[in-house]
Amino acid sequence: MIIKELETQTHTDPLRRAGYEAERQMAHYLKRAYGEDPNKFVLNNLRVERKGEVAQIDHLIVLRFGLLVVESKSVAGQISVNEQGEWTRWWNRQGRGMPSPVLQGRRQLELLCALLTDHTAELLERGLFGLKQRTFSAMQRDVLVAISDGGRITRRTEVPEVVKADQVPERIQHKVSELQGRLTAFAFSDAEMTRICAFLQNRHVPASEAQSATASVPASSKPTPPRGLTGVVSPPHCPPVAAPATQASQGHTCRQCQSNQLSVQYGKYGYYFKCGACSGNTPARPVCPTCQEPARLSKSGAEFTAACAAGHQWRYWTNV
Numbered sequence: 202m203i204i205k206e207l208e209t210q211t212h213t214d215p216l217r218r219a220g221y222e223a224e225r226q227m228a229h230y231l232k233r234a235y236g237e238d239p240n241k242f243v244l245n246n247l248r249v250e251r252k253g254e255v256a257q258i259d260h261l262i263v264l265r266f267g268l269l270v271v272e273s274k275s276v277a278g279q280i281s282v283n284e285q286g287e288w289t290r291w292w293n294r295q296g297r298g299m300p301s302p303v304l305q306g307r308r309q310l311e312l313l314c315a316l317l318t319d320h321t322a323e324l325l326e327r328g329l330f331g332l333k334q335r336t337f338s339a340m341q342r343d344v345l346v347a348i349s350d351g352g353r354i355t356r357r358t359e360v361p362e363v364v365k366a367d368q369v370p371e372r373i374q375h376k377v378s379e380l381q382g383r384l385t386a387f388a389f390s391d392a393e394m395t396r397i398c399a400f401l402q403n404r405h406v407p408a409s410e411a412q413s414a415t416a417s418v419p420a421s422s423k424p425t426p427p428r429g430l431t432g433v434v435s436p437p438h439c440p441p442v443a444a445p446a447t448q449a450s451q452g453h454t455c456r457q458c459q460s461n462q463l464s465v466q467y468g469k470y471g472y473y474f475k476c477g478a479c480s481g482n483t484p485a486r487p488v489c490p491t492c493q494e495p496a497r498l499s500k501s502g503a504e505f506t507a508a509c510a511a512g513h514q515w516r517y518w519t520n521v
Contacts, residue, residue, distance in 0.1 A: 203235070204398045226366055233370075241264055241373075242262070248405055249405060257408075263389075266387060274302055276348050280352060306346065310344060344362055345362055463477065503521070
């Protein structure tokens with residue numbers, strides 16, 4: 202299933218335009234292969250942030266056994282990889298070194314997994330009859346580099362991650378079949394896959410929005426004091442951050458049955474979502490959309506407001 206379509210982009214720079222065309226080609230192949238597949242979820246052009254770092258992923262496939270990143274590369278001529286794993290792009294018989302897209306994809310996937318790990322309790326269920334929290338540590342993590350159809354690949358050493366764009370679905374199916382034969386393989390439940398996709402879709406920050414937010418910060422703004430200082434430091438005053446009209450319902454579903462018939466209640470361990478469909482409990486752990494730090498909830502009637510240590514606050518939920 203296609204969870205996030207590729208966003209339309211317009212570029213005047215020829216290289217960036219060619220890169221977008223490679224992504225569009227790959228998105229087409231993935232949609233043809235998995236558009237109606239209930240066990241594979243595709244998110245195109247995903248951009249998420251964590252503690253000031255950004256993971257920009259061309260194509261993410263959420264599989265039953267883990268995550269797979271596809272890096273699309275536009276190649277008009279030839280790509281070669283030598284014995285040391287160094288990449289060279291060739292055009293008109295002239296070679297030019299380039300960063301390894303395999304390592305690039307691994308770095309993006311590593312940051313994405315760190316973000317998911319931060320929210321383990323929200324996204325994964327508890328095993329052993331609810332006694333032990335499942336983690337992402339055993340999850341399968343793979344990277345493929347898709348070379349555009351018109352490009353040529355010269356390998357002096359085996360690079361299994363590099364394939365032509367039209368071969369990616371076949372390579373993914375081979376990986377899935379391989380993992381299905383392992384009895385001890387990690388596997389997501391249907392509910393976990395749904396939660397992960399909803400979480401990532403909600404955390405996506407388009408590059409245009411990020412650039413606008415950066416440009417709007419006054420040059421005279423004082424930096425936030427570093428953490429770990431003794432004494433109490435009052436956060437700078439910030440006006441409430443207006444939340445989108447649908448934020449109160451997006452990304453909040455029961456972790457047991459995926460229902461959105463929820464209400465926020467207070468218990469022994471703080472605020473949590475109570476499901477009206479199955480009576481299950483889901484932790485309410487807001488994260489600031491501005492600085493990515495944990496936030497606290499406060500209640501005023503039926504409305505719940507979240508606020509972080511930096512002074513950002515937003516409407517989190519309204520009980521109906």
